[in-house]
Amino acid sequence: MSLFTRATTRQAPHGRGATTTSAAPGHALTVRGLTIASRTGTLVHGVDLDVPQGAAVGLVGESGSGKSLTLRSLIGLLPRGVEVTSGTVGVTGQLGMVFQDPSSALDPLVTVGSQVVEVCRHVRGMTRAAARQRAVELFTEVGIPDPEARLGSYPHELSGGQRQRVVLAVALAAEPDVLLCDEPTTALDVTVQAQVLALVERLRTDRGLTVVFVSHDLAVVSQVCSTVNVMQAGRIVESGPTERVVSAPEHPYTRTLLDAVLEIPEVEAG
Numbered sequence: 001m002s003l004f005t006r007a008t009t010r011q012a013p014h015g016r017g018a019t020t021t022s023a024a025p026g027h028a029l030t031v032r033g034l035t036i037a038s039r040t041g042t043l044v045h046g047v048d049l050d051v052p053q054g055a056a057v058g059l060v061g062e063s064g065s066g067k068s069l070t071l072r073s074l075i076g077l078l079p080r081g082v083e084v085t086s087g088t089v090g091v092t093g094q095l096g097m098v099f100q101d102p103s104s105a106l107d108p109l110v111t112v113g114s115q116v117v118e119v120c121r122h123v124r125g126m127t128r129a130a131a132r133q134r135a136v137e138l139f140t141e142v143g144i145p146d147p148e149a150r151l152g153s154y155p156h157e158l159s160g161g162q163r164q165r166v167v168l169a170v171a172l173a174a175e176p177d178v179l180l181c182d183e184p185t186t187a188l189d190v191t192v193q194a195q196v197l198a199l200v201e202r203l204r205t206d207r208g209l210t211v212v213f214v215s216h217d218l219a220v221v222s223q224v225c226s227t228v229n230v231m232q233a234g235r236i237v238e239s240g241p242t243e244r245v246v247s248a249p250e251h252p253y254t255r256t257l258l259d260a261v262l263e264i265p266e267v268e269a270g
């Protein structure tokens, strides 16, 4: 299942060393000194993050820089053997998570409609009929054509883009306030990726959702996020408004990420 939610007031299993509080006023998330370690050593070193309510904030860095662990720790989903050793995580509202690969996020043996219905019933306490109606509404909201008919489809019967839309519908079924997105478009081709990014942006503005968006691709993050945090080797090395970070990067590593984006040849539309 791709979705995990929790209430702020409940203690989440961040790890032995974490303290959970409410976020600073006006913020959905306030993270201070987040440190994550495994037996082999420290993987994330004292990360600070400020995510204002309703904003889209990006976390960008190459593979292995610690983005996923940072995101997963917020929702208590660190892998076995990895834990938060110190830090404060302030959360206001419910968190929902969308993972990179829609094929593994969805159960291949259950129809996509049932996967949304299950969340509506178990997280929202809806009756079966109300949950089915809600599933149709959510499929419509995320742009799945012929939503009633699509409820009965299995994940393999949908395109990659449609599967990621279903994953978003499953996440939205729990009515989260904050959507944590871990490379949600990486498995998609460029055109579909742009559509899903536009959808995330629309959901943010229409629903007033807060979005935390993780990607290795600065170009992708800059399409969605007004603020970006650049992560290298478990540390945030630069943060700021995306426009400033992209136009006048201060850290050499950010410049390297930008160069990587600029080296990609432009593809003609059409």
Ligand SMILES: Nc1ncnc2c1ncn2[C@@H]1O[C@H](COP(=O)(O)OP(=O)(O)OP(=O)(O)O)[C@@H](O)[C@H]1O
Pocket: 038, 043, 061, 062, 063, 064, 065, 066, 067, 068, 069, 070, 079, 080, 081, 082, 216
């Ligand atoms: N289960 C684990 N046990 C031990 N070390 C781990 C575990 N998972 C990740 N790591 C290590 O923690 C570091 C950060 O990993 P993380 O997955 O957060 O990076 P990332 O920036 O999200 O990269 P990717 O985009 O490839 O997932 C890496 O050095 C990785 O090898």
